Amino acid sequence: MMYYLESGSHDPGFNLALEQYVFDRMDRAHAYCMLWQNDNAIIVGKNQNTVGEINAAYVKEHGIRVVRRLSGGGAVYHDLGNINFTFIVDSGATAAFDFSTFCRPIVKALEHFGVHAEINGRNDMTIDGKKFSGNSQYGKQGRTMHHGTILYDSDLEVVGKALTVSRDKLEGKGIQSVRSRVTNVRPYIAGDISTEAFFAALRDFLFQEYALQPYRLSQGQLAEIRALQAERYDQWSWNYGASPAYRLRKARQVDGCGKLEIFLDVQKGILRDVAFYGDYFGNEDTQSLARRLSGCPMEAAAIRTALKDLEIGTYFNHMDLETFLEVLLQ
Structure with a gap:
């Protein structure tokens, strides 16, 4: 059975805490579907260096909330013209990235609304070649959470001004700006359907498609979600974190994987500290990889030995060891 939950809140901290609560604590015998909206927020991927992804001055001036999610991928802007969807399901022994x-x-x-959309790239959906939906996944212990955005009637000017897009992404794809490569869905819908009406129609469609059953959270569950929000999603340490101390920075846009940034502290040829950032996806926490590399000489043979029993693809989806070594040692 698949249950449907609707937040009723536009607070990004609460909504991300709700997702985690459903993922971690609700009955795994069932699947879950959610539609939700955030007001004026940037949601950054778990592996991203927040300060490098946002236009800090613009974000502060316009009161935009910045919150980190559990899943990888890139930063996205949310407002009340955007609709978010979430599916939480059991996925077996391993959580593959099946977008x-x-x-x-x-x-x-x-x-159903007369709009032809396509699934493109790693995690995008497009209309006429323009992106209207970015998607991300988080997997743990055979459980998968998939969530995505639907730009229905968002302020695309704010999208372009609030997010800082790295130059390698722009140059690598021949893109002039964020604004030029995204679109809202509303212009493609026959008739003038408001965001609220589209939200309701999409919900009705999903109820029919999946035979959804409504689920009402208890007051006790809501209290637990708010506690989780206060503990994690309202904390600067989670949403921003300390800037990495480093002497070297390596960066590469890897086909099929995404952007990988490596911050290194190397002393006398020995790797003393390392941190990984980017919009990549992976099932394993890169902190364990960093611990394995600490104290290792910065040369290929030593690193291969240190990582001989690890599968790099579990940390950086669609990356192999040789590509990782190229980025690390270039």
Whole structure:
């Protein structure tokens, strides 16, 4: 059975805490679907260096909340013209990054409204080649959480001004700006359907598609979610964290994986500290990889020996060891 939950809150901290609560604590015998909205927020990926992803002055001036999510991928802007969807399911012993399974219902729903959408790239959905949805996944102990955005009637000027897009992404894809490569869905919908009306219609479609059953959170559950919000999603240490101390920075846009930044402290040829950032996806926490590399000489043979029993692809999806070594040692 798949249950449907609706937050009713536009607070990004609460909504991300709600997702985590459902993922961690609710009955795994069932699957869960959610539609939700955040007001005026940037949601950064788990592995990103927040200060490098946002236009800090613009964010402060316009009172935009910045909150880190559990999943990898890139930063996204949310306002009340944007609709977010979440699926939480058991995925077996390993949580593979299968974005298409969870994007197809949205593509199918848009077809119902006369809009032809496509699933493209690692984790995007597009209309006429322009992105309207970015998607991300988080996996743990055979459980998968997939969430995505639907730019329905968002302020695209704010999207372009609030997010700082790295130059290698722009140059690598021949893109002039964030604004030029994204679109809202609303212009493609026949008739003038408001965001609220589209939200309700999308919810009705998903209820029919999955035979959803509504789930009402108890007051006790809501209190636990708020406690989780206060403990994690309202904390500067989670959303920003300390800037890494480093002597060297390596960066590469890797096909099929995403952007990887490596911050290194190397003393007398020995790797003393390392931190990984980027919009990549991975099932394992890179802190364990960093611990394995600490104290290792900065040369290929020594690093191969240190990592001989590790699968790099579990940390950086679609990356192999040789590519990792190229980025680290270039």
